[in-house]
Amino acid sequence: KAGVTQTPRYLIKTRGQQVTLSCSPISGHRSVSWYQQTPGQGLQFLFEYFSETQRNKGNFPGRFSGRQFSNSRSEMNVSTLELGDSALYLCASSLGATTGVVLYEQYFGPGTRLTVT
Amino acid sequence: GESVGLHLPTLSVQEGDNSIINCAYSNSASDYFIWYKQESGKGPQFIIDIRSNMDKRQGKRVTVLLNKTVKHLSLQIAATQPGDSAVYFCAETPNRDDKIIFGKGTRLHILP
Numbered sequence: 154k155a156g157v158t159q160t161p162r163y164l165i166k167t168r169g170q171q172v173t174l175s176c177s178p179i180s181g182h183r184s185v186s187w188y189q190q191t192p193g194q195g196l197q198f199l200f201e202y203f204s205e206t207q208r209n210k211g212n213f214p215g216r217f218s219g220r221q222f223s224n225s226r227s228e229m230n231v232s233t234l235e236l237g238d239s240a241l242y243l244c245a246s247s248l249g250a251t252t253g254v255v256l257y258e259q260y261f262g263p264g265t266r267l268t269v270t
Numbered sequence: 271g272e273s274v275g276l277h278l279p280t281l282s283v284q285e286g287d288n289s290i291i292n293c294a295y296s297n298s299a300s301d302y303f304i305w306y307k308q309e310s311g312k313g314p315q316f317i318i319d320i321r322s323n324m325d326k327r328q329g330k331r332v333t334v335l336l337n338k339t340v341k342h343l344s345l346q347i348a349a350t351q352p353g354d355s356a357v358y359f360c361a362e363t364p365n366r367d368d369k370i371i372f373g374k375g376t377r378l379h380i381l382p
Binding site: 157186188195196197198201209210211243245258259260261262263264 | 311312313314315316359361368369370371372373374375
């Protein structure tokens, strides 16, 4: 079974631009969560989507948004990029709570390394 | 507010010895606690979890201990191997469907 895939793996953007990152979950997984990882703040939860609906949200500004498609693939968008947005963005998928499997049995992708200059 | 922290940023252990990675949490309402392992260039990987109604849970070469009185969580790795070199994160979540809050991480370094 293929794992979680994220594209692109590396991205360089300049301040003020916007960026869209993509995540394809494991086949059959309906929940997709996004995390930002930085050396200073560690792993921080951005949001989680389940069946095309945002179910949980972290404490990030509105510049960070996401969506999930009917095939469970997910995208996250960051508008008006700031230098502090440079980070590794991780996507994780899971079957989802409605199947009785707890949310935290997640499988992470390799991440997208975003550098803002 | 909620927070999950780690006592030591780096832990060096002799190959073959046991490793103990500690974690403190502050949200007494958290019901599930999880340990993840992240190797260089990869996303975090689920290791083991424990629910708040348990004190101890064992897996293959790993044991998680939970002390709710002092809000402390630990991960014990038996007979540490070179492949155990990674950053280890503890994480917590209030319930099955809620967001997961990660700690800062501890780097485990294996000495030959």
